Amino acid sequence: MNKKRTLVTVAVVAVLCLLVYLQVHAWKKFDWATFWSNTQHVNWAYVAGSVAIIYFLYVLRAVRWRIFLKPMCETTTGRLIAPQFIGFAGLALLGRAGEVVRPYVIAKKENLTLTSQLGVWTVERIFDMGSVAFMFVVVVFLGDPLWKTLPNTHLQAEVRWSALAFLAGILVLTSAAVVLRRSGHAIAERLEQRLARRSQGFAHGVRTKIDAFTDGLQVISDASSFVQLFALSMVMWALVGVSYWLIVHAYGGRLAELGPASIAVLMVAAMFGSLLQLPGVGGGSQLATIAVLSGIFGVESEVAVSCGMLIWLATFMSVIPMGLFLAHRERLSLRAVASAEHDEQAALEK
Numbered sequence: 001m002n003k004k005r006t007l008v009t010v011a012v013v014a015v016l017c018l019l020v021y022l023q024v025h026a027w028k029k030f031d032w033a034t035f036w037s038n039t040q041h042v043n044w045a046y047v048a049g050s051v052a053i054i055y056f057l058y059v060l061r062a063v064r065w066r067i068f069l070k071p072m073c074e075t076t077t078g079r080l081i082a083p084q085f086i087g088f089a090g091l092a093l094l095g096r097a098g099e100v101v102r103p104y105v106i107a108k109k110e111n112l113t114l115t116s117q118l119g120v121w122t123v124e125r126i127f128d129m130g131s132v133a134f135m136f137v138v139v140v141f142l143g144d145p146l147w148k149t150l151p152n153t154h155l156q157a158e159v160r161w162s163a164l165a166f167l168a169g170i171l172v173l174t175s176a177a178v179v180l181r182r183s184g185h186a187i188a189e190r191l192e193q194r195l196a197r198r199s200q201g202f203a204h205g206v207r208t209k210i211d212a213f214t215d216g217l218q219v220i221s222d223a224s225s226f227v228q229l230f231a232l233s234m235v236m237w238a239l240v241g242v243s244y245w246l247i248v249h250a251y252g253g254r255l256a257e258l259g260p261a262s263i264a265v266l267m268v269a270a271m272f273g274s275l276l277q278l279p280g281v282g283g284g285s286q287l288a289t290i291a292v293l294s295g296i297f298g299v300e301s302e303v304a305v306s307c308g309m310l311i312w313l314a315t316f317m318s319v320i321p322m323g324l325f326l327a328h329r330e331r332l333s334l335r336a337v338a339s340a341e342h343d344e345q346a347a348l349e350k
Contacts, residue, residue, distance in 0.1 A: 039306045046250035050243040050314045057236055058084040058319070064127075064232050065106065068120045068219040073110055082326045083109060089323020092316060105332065115208075119216015126170075126177060129271070131233040133170040135241070136268055137163045139261045166268065177217055184214025240315070241267060247311050254299050255307060266292055270311070286312040 062080035069075055087102025094101075103117035140163045180187065188210035195203035220226050244263045248255040258266075266289055273288025290308035293299040299307070 039310070041252075042306075042310070043250040043252070046246040047310065047314055050246040050250075051318045053239050053243045053246075054315055054318060055322070057239055058088065060232060060236050060239075064124070064229060064236070065120065067225055067228055067232070068123065069110065069112075070225065071219055071221045072112055072116060075110055079109065080106065082330060085319055085323040086327045086330065086332060087323075088319045089327065092320050092323075105330075115212045116215055119212045119214070120219055121216070122213050123177075123216045123219060126173060127229055127233040128237070130170045130174065131230070131237045132264075132267060132271060133163075133167045135234065135237055136264045137167050139264045162268075180210070180214050181217040181220075184210055184217070188214065237267075243315055244311060247314055248307060250310075251303060251307055253303070254297070255293075255303065258297065262297065265296070266311075270315075274316075285316065 059077070059081055061084045062077045065080050065084070066075060066077050069080075083102055083105040086105055087098070090098030090101030092098070099121075100118070103121045104114060106112070106120075107114045107117040140160055188207040191210065192203045192207040195206060220229065241260065241263050244266055245258075245260075248258050248263070248266075269288040269292045270285045274285040286308045289311055290304045293304035293307060294301050
């Protein structure tokens, strides 16, 4: 592990420890008996339905990746399903180091360059965030009355401003992507020339990443592909919302009152929280979900912890058994793949 990655890991661990400390400090009178009691009475049929939806989403992700690959090669959805499960299992087990497992496995399987698949992965993230932002705005402004589930009605303005800020950020990112798609390589060359005066290695690394992103943007070959990708992304994240809804409603009581807008708030919190991710432990995602449930929706601390952890297990960690099974069938070692990808990416940036 290089010095830069070590420092990043230490920083992430420090932030997560602080979050855990603050959470525990706020729950000095945490009732573990109530926690287990609420978990035992969960409607597990709802949880099973949630996991089934998450598994189906990996198939839809394979369909979407096949559309991304149309300008590069002809492949089938079936060939791309296993890499989706393996890649997300790698993310769950290895933390952020596992993010690159999917692009690496697909690149090797389809005889494509790693750079091209990292570009596809970046564009995929834009579609994911854009879909969530669009859905967030729609349900907050046009959906169910979120405010009836809030103990503090003054949060109405904050939630709406957050939705608009999120959408504005995605629009800025989308605009930048459009510019890069048209002139990315020229921009990368000019940046390299300017930055090279200070550091040749850093300048080359910046150019490599911009070139990869620009190449990835070329996967949207026409308007028809864009419409298909956007529609598919919206369906996928609507299903993620259904998965969340099933879990919170599996608890009954206060959680059963949460409607679409409330679920959208939970999803956005989990998305931003997932930026802090430790191998096999997670961290930010479940802590953000728990904080929203208890702090915004007024759910009891014990129930919020139980529900937040179950959402994390069902929507994020449940892929591990199938991912490991498929990795074994494909004769892959997740750690070996992550290590090989790191070496290959480092070679590309030299």
